[in-house]
Amino acid sequence: MKHIARKRFGQHFLTDTGILDAIVRAIDPRPDEILVEIGPGMGAMTDPVVERCERLTVIELDRDLAARLRRRPELNVVESDVLKVDFRALAESLGAAPGSGRRLRVIGNLPYNISSPILFHLLPWADQVLDQHFMLQKEVVDRMVATPGNKDYSRLSVMLQWRYRMECVVDVPPGSFDPPPKVDSAVVRMIPLATPPEVDLPEFAKMVAVAFSQRRKILRHTLGAWMAEHGIKADFDLQRRAEEVPVADYLALAALKK
DSSP states (O other): OOOOOOGGGTOOEEOOHHHHHHHHHHHOOOTTOEEEEEOOTTSTTHHHHHHHHSOEEEEEOOHHHHHHHTTOTTEEEEESOGGGOOHHHHHHHTTOOTTSSOOEEEEEEOOGGGHHHHHHHHGGGGGGEEEEEEEEEHHHHHHHHOOTTSTTOOHHHHHHHTTEEEEEEEEEOGGGEESOOSSOEEEEEEEEOSSOOOOOHHHHHHHHHHHTTTTTSBGGGTHHHHHHHTTOOOOOOTTSBGGGSOHHHHHHHHTTOO
16 A cells, blocks of 8 residues: 655655665765664665665654565664654664764654754764764755855754865756655765764754744844853954854854853
8 A cells, every 4th residue: 555645744756766766875884883764764775775775774654664674684774753853862772882882873754844954853962972964844945054144044054064174066956856845855965973063962952942942133132142142251243144154253152151
């Protein structure tokens, strides 16, 4: 029986074999690597990837799809909402424990309705990850890789660029899916930085959220109040708007909060 895409799960199944080949070449899966796929769906990406890596862990929320996937002995199926998965515990269960020298490679066609929450959910476990390749709405990828001064530079840009080096590797038109989404898509490669600046992640996230809370106003109205509240005095230009400030400047300011 054909599986009908479920709107509440944001399901769009990739069917274009040419695009699939390009994505798998970009991922370049190898045997003995620990690969984890988020949202395998009907297995369009799963099949060519597991053919190369021989064993694959998949995280699937849809119970009908999870049941289908369990019939395949080469797959380790985690039936769960990805936002509830502890990736450190998962890494350890798959043999990527600290000191093992092995890390996760995470891939997936992420549900577009919760793609940003998934990216933020993965942030604390970046040290468990070798790389990530995700298909996302093109607009989201543009924001992820945007530089200061660009209209797409946002809270998402700052939070992810603190921790990853990122690039768009494949553009994917709507016609590559069934059913076709109403937006263009793209695949982004995310490589965790070996030695990222140390930050208190929850506090850094709060600060960046404050900065971008009123994009059209200069930072004196947002970060200025935050700095005063925390007793921070710094040579930080508050006449700029949030999208004009480099990631390094945000990190330097966050380091001053005691």
